[in-house]
Amino acid sequence: MDEISTSALFITLGILILISAFFSSSETGMMSINPYRLRHLVKKKHGAAKRVHKLLERPDRLIGVILIGNNLVNILASAIATIIGLRLYGDIGVAIATGVLTLVILLFAEVTPKTLAAMYPERIAFPASFLLRFLLKVMYPAVWLVNAISNGLLAILRVNPNKRDNGHLSSDELRTVVNEAGALIPRRHQDMLLSILDLEKVTVEDIMVPRSDIIGIDINDDWKRIVKQLTQGQHTMLLLYRDNIDDAIGFVHARDALRLLTRNQFNKSTLIRAARELYFIPEGTPLNVQLLKFQRNKERIGLVVDEYGDIQGLVTLEDILEEIVGDFTTTDAPSPSEEVHAQQDGSYVVDGSANIRDVNKEMGWRFPTDGPKTLNGLIIEYMEEIPSEGISLRLAGYPIEVLEVKDNMVRSARVMPSLYTPPDEA
Structure with missing residues (x-):
């Protein structure tokens, strides 16, 4: 050197x-x-x-x-x-x-x-x-x-150097990736991707049309009334039953009824024969599973049944798709914005029949969704009795005042989100 x-x-x-x-x-x-x-x-x-x-x-x-x-x-x-x-x-x-x-x-x-x-x-x-x-x-x-x-x-040290993480993302990690994509993915597309990931957490009970709201045709009704339901109804597929929904016959498509009408074969017996076979869905089925079952079985509509076989509601393929892309069909069911009414004092008057999950999504509230599906059911479950008008309670951190009770149901209640307190601090 x-x-x-x-x-x-x-x-x-x-x-x-x-x-x-x-x-x-x-x-x-x-x-x-x-x-x-x-x-x-x-x-x-x-x-x-x-x-x-x-x-x-x-x-x-x-x-x-x-x-x-x-x-x-x-x-x-x-x-x-x-x-x-x-x-x-x-x-x-x-x-x-x-x-x-x-x-x-x-x-x-x-x-x-x-x-x-x-x-x-x-x-x-x-x-x-x-x-x-x-x-x-x-x-x-x-x-x-x-x-x-x-x-x-x-x-x-009992460490296998050849055993490495495969790099696969879990659902929660994938949600984080989508949320952090920023301008790379439009917000609308991000919402759709997150909705797809959420399908496994949502069951058919969360989106079904309740039994009481199912629109169907009683074959034992007056014939004119049946024709009016078929011609003026907003739905192309209707449930056909005898006297009550528990005695269901099948689903009738408006196209089949029109075909019978053009052949001059339109009557009760042909209508029953034209009814399509019933398709039943167990309650608690996740939406991602049911979507695959609809596809595999070539079905578009089904009845949700409980463990005893009793009909609880109705679910269509469109209902599941709307969970991904948002509402796009004509429906008689009110939207959350029609069931939640803002008041001048910052509170909201909510219909008792409002779906909790939909209201949470639109208003950003945090009511539990693992139990009853409506605000009425949530209040009754919490009170363990039918409440009286004027009763106030704090539910999931939200102050709630029962405004109207009718037919053993809470018809409307006032929610005060400005006074929300997290349940663990309340």
């Missing part, structure tokens, strides 16, 4: 620091790159992405070649800095060189390049993949030896 000039040593030291910065930035860039975007680019036959993906298939080898190169460079830089310190300042130069080199490496070979790589991983990882792939081939024996020793130490 004595025959090498000090200026040459300074130049060599600067080059080593640059090489160290390359290894540090490439390590951070490789590990920070978005794996889902990388897979997308690989599918599009992006050359650099394919190289990076190939390297990341064996992260132990990639980290091995980076760390071997980085440590060799840093150790050599330390030795050269020590020589320069001795030449310039004598024995105290060792301490000076150690302090100065530590600061320089931290600033120019660690913090700055790693921060830059974390911010722009693709810009660093893609070009670096050329050299890293070459170095991996050249240094493969050393990399293999280091990995073998490292894997042996992990085995002693």
